[in-house]
Amino acid sequence: MAEEKKIQRKMIKATGEMNRIMADYFYELNEAAKTGEKKIAWCTSVGPAELLRAMGFLVYFPENHGAMLGATRMSTDFIPEANAIGYSPDICSYLTSDVGAYIKGITPLSKAYKGIESVPKPDVLVFNTNQCRDVQDWFAWYANEFRVPLLGIHTHRGVGDVGESHVQSIAKQMQAMVPSLEEISGNKFDLDELKRVVKLSRQCSDLWKEVLDTAANVPAPLTFYDGTIHMGPAVVLRGTQQAVDYYKLLLAEMQERIANNDAAVEGERFRIYWEGMPVWGRLSTHSKMFAALKTNVLASTYCNSWIFTDFDPEDPFTSMAKAYTELFIVRSDKAKEKYIKDMLAFFKVDGIIYHDAKTCPNNSNCRYGMPQRLEKETGVPSLIINGDLNDLRLLSDEQTKTNVEAFIEQLEER
């Protein structure tokens, strides 16, 4: 694509600061794993990270590692290792690439951070099935491997309106973990500390939402591809002051772009909503492909998944239970459709792209008629692209490019 070279994609100045705090985060985990001075909890990406931090754990997120394996295009080498021990090629390719990499003794952390040789060994693993069952199996494998306790929250799925009974059952499961976490960490539970952490997490969430919402501006100051990179602190550092400070910096940069009428994609003509997982190994390719078409993929369900507006420091357990159950991925199709409709209007979207990720049915919302129903209701056209989050054998770059170009042509004709 010769034209791609001419299109400017604006780089974010705050990236250097984000890289610095992410490096600090991984080095602190690495140090703790070596010295044993601080206990380490592994947590699912929308698991009860606030509770773990408040109990004094450093928190590591295997899904973040899975995304790194995808983005560095290492996954495809490791997935067969997990397949060989019985984990199907059809299940979550985060799971299979992460377990496969562990079996091979390789991690992208070593390349990114000098001196880090492996992922940090856990003292406990804590999952929440709010996103899928795969996380439970994934963590169970490591619990067995490291001979450490496995704790979990079992969340209702396909929830329409989140009611009191849903919230109370999740809040109780979180509270029931406290005695085990006290025993493993050696720290007594302190409600005031939990309130402090939840307050920081809420601030982080609010700022992250403000950053993402700046994309409602025409032209949008950021892209979905920027979001997938800059969501790192919202995932792994929520509940810390570093994440809050970082998003203040990023928000100021986005507001400055708006004031200067700076577009993330030069000459923005079309505005697209991305529904589903990113294709981690193709972030740059996709970003360039859309920029060449003067199209900004500017908003997504995925990046919005780390917005937890229900967090209330005065009522931490109930509000965490509510926030982690109100999530898009937990909800019924009806609730999801209402959410997407609101997003389309708010971000002034011209079209939706659904990523049908082969190994993640949980984040692929195009298999039961949703695109057709939404298109009928809103008039916003959609395209489905087949692919995967990490397993690059499951996508065709040529097919994706052809389909995207045809879709943009269709938007032009409208």
Ligand code: SF4
């Ligand atoms: S939601 Fe999808 S990508 Fe995430 S852990 Fe579950 S199966 Fe894997």
